[in-house]
Amino acid sequence: MTASDMSRPAWDDDPVVSGWAGLPTLDGDCTADVCVVGLGGSGLAAVADLVDRGLDVVGIDVGRVAAGAAGRNGGFLLGGPATFLHTALATWGPCAVDLYRATLAEIDSLEGILGSDVIRRTGSIRLAGIPDTPTDPADAQDCADLEKCLRENGIAVERYSGELGHGIYLPDDAMMNPARRAIGMAAALAGRARLHENTPAVGIGAGSVTTPTGVIRCDLVLVAVDGRLEQVLPQLDGRVRTARLQMLATTPVSARRLPCPVYGRWGYDYAQQDASGRLYVGGGRDLFVEDEWTSSSEPTAGVQTYLDSLARLFAGEQVSVSARWAASVGFTGDGRPVCCYVDDGVIAFGGYNGTGNLVGPVTARAAVALGLDATDVPGYLSS
Ligand SMILES: Cc1cc2nc3c(=O)[nH]c(=O)nc-3n(C[C@H](O)[C@H](O)[C@H](O)COP(=O)(O)OP(=O)(O)OC[C@H]3O[C@@H](n4cnc5c(N)ncnc54)[C@H](O)[C@@H]3O)c2cc1C
Known part of the structure; x- marks a missing residue:
């Protein structure tokens, strides 16, 4: 290669x-x-x-x-704003729920245009922590607060407990290339x-x-x-301030571990697995935050080394990386x-x-x- x-x-x-x-x-x-x-x-x-x-x-x-x-990007189609709903609701007011509903409607619209083989209605899992690492109690409490808020607003949510760890499952979410x-x-x-x-x-x-x-x-x-x-x-x-986000992809791994897009550690780290078994893994920006305030879209050794270890944790086995990339996104105050x-x-x-x-x-x-x-x-x- x-x-x-x-x-x-x-x-x-x-x-x-x-x-x-x-x-x-x-x-x-x-x-x-x-x-x-x-x-x-x-x-x-x-x-x-x-x-x-x-x-x-x-x-x-x-x-x-x-x-x-x-x-x-990671190909996650998650309902709601970047800020978790309970936090957005507390700061923006009820319009945060309006945005949540508008994003779910957008999944329906995309599925209608592109079909269910492109827009895959798998749901998503938010973990408290990341697989095979100790759960952060504050992250777990935040998952519970989000779950409560979603229920109160009539948005589908279930508890998740399985081989990846503990958290919540959001059945309305989707994934895509x-x-x-x-x-x-x-x-x-x-x-x-x-x-x-x-x-x-x-x-x-x-x-x-x-x-x-x-x-x-x-x-x-x-x-x-x-x-x-x-x-x-x-x-x-x-x-608007530009930041870099980075990802990698692996060759197919033997375990079919990710049934849907999975994100954890307060949503900073994320992975999805395609039908061939390849993993697409991103995250770690918060661990290199000053370096990542840049308009460069070149991957860096620091973040990519972190993603290597993250990919192993999501895969549950050794992985071989086949691609590394980055791109720019905009943040607001x-x-x-x-x-x-x-x-x-x-x-x-x-x-x-x-x-x-x-x-x-x-x-x-x-x-x-x-x-x-x-x-x-x-x-x-x-x-
Ligand atoms: C690694 C990574 C992972 C991410 N994961 C997710 C995720 O899983 N889920 C999610 O919801 N979001 C995710 N995001 C964020 C998401 O990708 C972006 O917010 C979203 O794609 C923005 O789309 P856009 O069309 O608004 O802008 P952009 O994707 O920035 O598109 C803007 C377009 O404008 C073009 N352009 C720029 N300047 C000019 C110019 N002067 N003249 C003409 N054209 C120009 C660019 O070439 C580009 O094609 C991720 C982002 C990254 C980088």
């Missing part, structure tokens, strides 16, 4: 992803009702919402569809919107987006970028994603605090409603 194979996300091995023919580069000037900058899960959700309204849409990405975190999700969305939308890869926005302003070869003139610009949003739009510096005007006719959204697979599309819908209907954004977003 070459070094470049090692640093490629293992999700790209999926035949639908590796066989993606790509989208044309945008050449020259054009006009549209709306221009969407960034074709990750959130930007594609915005495109879908816009074309459903009958609008003429141009979407551009600096690289391949989901070149960023949207194609390089994130690159497969994004490519599937782009393929479904390509005949309905003008989508372009390898087309960076080098200037964004009222009524126009500049690319290296021309200008896109439009009534509304939606900037759907999570990590590095404050670099694309310096107006958001101080509101109070845990609420940003969805706001940054200029006349320019709305930016991002800053999902490491959990944007579902919150991103929910925020995209809010951005479309803000731009087209002047609907105030919900309280779980920062306007």
Whole structure:
């Protein structure tokens, strides 16, 4: 295996992803009702919402569809905000439950578009701790507090106790190959919107987006970028801060240990196992927190060594690593994603605090409603 194979996300091995023919580069000037900058899960959700309204849409990405975190993440589809529901409820109020319900509806929507072989309704397990290590009593208490809060709000939850440890099982959650999700969305939308890869926005302003070869003139610009949003739009510096998250994948392991996506140690560490037995493992950011406040997306020895040991614990046996990668995400001060005007006719959204697979599309819908209907954004977003 070459070094470049090692640093490629293992999700790209999926035949639908590796066989993606790509989208044309945008050449020259054009006009549209709306221009969407960034074709990750959130930007594609915005495109879908816009074309459903009958609008003429141009979407551009600096690289391949989901070149960023949207194609390089853990593939967890977890209901709710990045902050556990009981904590979010205490700080944001009842809108935290609204967000939880909106994210669960987003799983249904994705499953409807992509099918149950891409969006797998397995549920998820939150562990107090990580497998084969002593349980942290505070983490266990937090699991119990979350369980109580979910029950009180009518959200399905069960106790989990098994070979992985102790915690809670959330039956409504799901898992996916994130690159497969994004490519599937782009393929479904390509005949309905003008989508372009390898087309960076080098200037964004009222009524126009500049690319290296021309200008896109439009009534509304939606900037759907999570990590590095404050670099694309310096107006958001101080509101969104970029961090790196890292992962690895193993070759198939013999034990079928993970029935669904599993996360533990306060949600910092996570793993899922695919049908071939490969594990996809991430986490450890909190243990290297200062190093990980960076816009670099190169894996590092410190985090990757931690992930090696984590992979062994999740697998319950020795593992062989086949790929290592990282990507950028955006964090915000109070845990609420940003969805706001940054200029006349320019709305930016991002800053999902490491959990944007579902919150991103929910925020995209809010951005479309803000731009087209002047609907105030919900309280779980920062306007
Ligand atoms: C290792 C890792 C694990 C994660 N695990 C999970 C998980 O299991 N579950 C979960 O919910 N979330 C997870 N996340 C977070 C999640 O991946 C992100 O929050 C989400 O993918 C954000 O999607 P997005 O479409 O909003 O933004 P992005 O994925 O950042 O997409 C933005 C797109 O904009 C493009 N772009 C940027 N600048 C420009 C420009 N100037 N011009 C044109 N295009 C541009 C980029 O190429 C990119 O394709 C994880 C993230 C990482 C890195």
